[in-house]
Amino acid sequence: MTDTLFYVFAAITLISALLMVVSPNAVNGAICMIICFVTTAALFVLLEAYFLAVIQVLVYAGAVMVLFLFIIMLLDVNKDTSDLLKDKMTLGASITGFTLLVILTLSVFAGGQHLPETALLPVMENPTGEGVGIPFTTSAKSFGYSLFTKYMLPFQVTGFLLLAAMIGVIVVSKKHSENS
Template sequence: MNLFYFIAFLSILFALLVIFSKNPVHSVLYLILTFFTFTIHYVLLNAQFLAIVNFIVYMGAIMVLFLFVIMLLNLNKDTEPVKSSLVKFAGIIGGACLLVVIVAAVKALGKSDPVILKQADLGLVKNLGKILFGQFLLPFEVSSLLLFSAMVGAVLLATKDKPVKA
């Protein structure tokens, strides 16, 4: 139980560092650490499939995409537009709402009972594999063919046409 609270503290700390970091690249790196702590939470909850998907998809693919976008945008202080007072007021309202939610969560922390699973092997990858490759084998294979055809189409669209010499 102490490990859960430590990882929860790290999740909140890294999420706050994402928000308050001045450098956008550091912010994305803190977001990767936040997603890693979520992966640890999924493992503690015995949901290995969600942990693997979170690790591969969010930490791997999406965060690399965020880093590429930030590097391509070339964010400079000179090109940043001045925010209007309406945007600043909306930020204050959003921050106040976040503060209310955090206070309510802290108040409800001691009142909740722990969740006890009736099936201990509920989130195991073995059970998902049995269902996925048993009952849903045909839709799984059809979706893999659709993803493959989308990948081939993306490669064909991305390649430049070479002019035909007469």
């Protein structure tokens, strides 16, 4: 059952990603992108990372893509849709690069001589927080525990990064006055 779900969600993710890339209309592309993010969240659920699945839907499919749709509709960039197939050089270069990257990925991770498979480890329901490493758990509690012990400095740096991004957005989008 879970295997079937994995194949279905992986197929939807890849197809919607490809549709996003080749869709001439940017708004349709953004909608395909939302589908791609939601199905990636479903893959996270299959990997038992429930908290990250929720974060993925809220932040990526919610906030980020709504911002993208807002900007696409605000700028109204759809009126000058250039033909995708007009530039033969770009088309050939991108298809060649894509094919090479796909062959590389397929040769490493699929087929007869791929990398060795590791078994799926058992998951703890409730973390104790003891020991050297932080074991994989399904609860959001281990995120809080890790953020305030092992990842305390990156957590604070991320807070400063958000502050810097906020100030940067204000500075970039500020209208310049006439005399400056």
